[in-house]
Amino acid sequence: MSDLAKFREEVRAWLEANCPMSLRTPTPDGELIWGGSKVNFTFEDQRLWFERMRDKNWFCPTWSTDVGGGGLSAKENSVLESEMRRLKCRPPQINLGIWMLGPVLLQHGSDEQKKQFLTPMTRGEVRWCQGFSEPNAGSDLASIRTSAVDKGDHYLVNGSKIWTSYGDQSDWMYALVRTDPSAPKHQGISLLLLDMHSEGVKAAPIDLISGKSTFCEVFFDNVVVPKENLIGELNNGWKLAKELLQHERSAMSKFGEFQLPTHFDLMSLVNDYMPAPHSKSEEALIDRATVANMEEATYNLTVQRLTQEMQAGQNCFGLMSVMKFVHTEQEKIKFELLLDAMGYRGLGWEDDSFSDQEQSITRAWLNSFAQTIAGGSSEVQLNVIAKRVLQLPENKGTS
Template sequence: MSDIEAFRCETRAWLEANCPESMRTPMPENEMVWGGSQVEFVSQDQRLWFERMRDRGWFCPDWPIEYGGSGLNAEEAAVLEAEMRRLRCRPPQINLGIWMLGPLLLEHGSEEQKRRLLPPMARGEVRWCQGFSEPNAGSDLASLRTRARLESDHFVVDGTKIWTSYGDKSDWMYALVRTDPDAPKHQGISLLLIDMHAEGVSTAPIDLIGGKSSFCQVFFDGVRVARENLVGELNAGWALAKRLLQHERRAMSKFGEISLPTHFDLLSLLREYLPEPQGRAEQALHLRAIRCRMEEHAFELTQRRMAEEMRAGQDGSDLMAIMKLVHSEQEKEKFEVLLDVLGLRALGWEESSFTDQELALTRAWLGSFAQTIAGGSSEVQLNVIAKRVLGLPEAGKGEAK
């Protein structure tokens, strides 16, 4: 038996013995476990799964051991992912720091930052949020105005961020700030790590149409940030931001595996609400649903193939824009189909005559529109794909438009 097959057998046996049966089921949004200083569990099985994976070092299996991972190589990490998928294991925690900031620190952080920040992140002890967008700097991110002026050994931060996911529940933020207001807008930006409990930081939740408030506006009023929390060079944060956004697009496309698609199974709902289609309209709806599921499956296979290629050393970072675009548009289409499948049963809001699943689906349909904006709008992704993947010329520079 080869070493990798021996590892597969060992991994399969460990997961079988340590992943509770209830953690091998689709994961509703209200049962997601977010790592952080205030981690919460709705069941003992969630706690056990979290603690066992944490102690195994499998929150970040391919990170070096000295930074809190378990040091798996690319092939071993792929085996672990495949075995978890085979058993339908839920992710033991959701942690944006691990998905986005952690990989950036591994590439560009100082050795001190890696040893200070990565191990707590890898243990699920710190919850991170992202401070990029501002009220007047959305798609044109580089026009941000939150300012950080350097005073001796610390920065003083003033300004505001918006659409900050779970900013009111996070421990730390990785934020873009303007450190040289006189420089060209792409050259005067730095990446700072900000303690969300520091004096001068406040948050205000933003109500969304679906009735859930995961977004916040965050305000900074004279917040002091130690210079050691500057990532990379001063005024060189734009390149880091672009790299982090590549990790974000990958996370956004991956996030769908463990959130919306899993607890609204399109084909099972089709069988439940339209078991025997009558007439051309219902038959056409069946075909739409089947086509939608086939496209989802194709996306899942492509995602796995890309993950394998990236583990083998191929750079697929620019392709993440395609994956994010396709996934968010697929999700929106899926919920349109589901709404049509449920018909009048999709019109509930809080009424007791509707099931919890029907009420949740209606709200999730509204939330699906946000997926085409969060992490970069579909229009922005198309621009990224045109420029970085297809190599098309930019408009306004003398080339054909």
């Protein structure tokens, strides 16, 4: 038996013994576990699963053991992921730090920074948020204005961020700040890590149409940040931000280590809501759903191919924008079709006269629009694909 086959047997046995049966189901709304100092378990099995995976060092399976990772090779990690998928194990925790900041720190952080910031991530002790967007800097991210002024032994941070997911729940933020206002806009930016419990930080939730507020506006009023919290070189933050965004897009395109499972089976739900015999318009909807299902299957095969290419050492980084674009647009189409099939049953997301599943689907439909914007909108992904993947010449416009 090959080493990998032996490893698969061990992983399978360990997961079967340690993943509670109650967590071998799709994760309903509200039952995702976010690591961090405010980690909250709604039932005991969640805590058990969290602690077992943490103690196995499998929150970050491929990170090296000296920072608290599992030390698995890419192939071993693939085995772990496929075995978790096979058993339908829920992710033991979600943490933006692991998905986005971690890989950047692994490459650009100093040894002290790795020890200080990566190890708590591998233990699920710190929750991270992303402080990139500002009121006048979304797609045009390089226009950020939040400033970090050099005060000798520390930076003094002033300004504000917007759309910060879970800013009020987070312990730390990785933020883009302007450190040289006189430089061209892409060149005066740095990547800084900020303790959200510092004096002068205020996170104010923003209400959303779905009734749940995940967003915050975050204000910085003379916040003191130690110089050791600068990642990479001063004024080199734009390069790191681009890398970090590719990790975000990778996570959003199902390449994340513990990607959220696809919760809803489109065809079976369409058939549940529209039993035969079908009218002409229902038949047309079923045709559209069949096409969407085939496209999803094609996408999943492409994910598998790219995973293997990455394992073989090929550089597929630029393709993450393609995958993020395709996946989030497919999800939007899927939920629109589902809502069409549900008719009036797709109208409620906070109303007890609708089942939990119906409310969940309607919320997922609302969220599917948001996902085409988060991490860079679909239009911005198309620009990135044109420029960096296809290397097309820039359109200077005619007006």
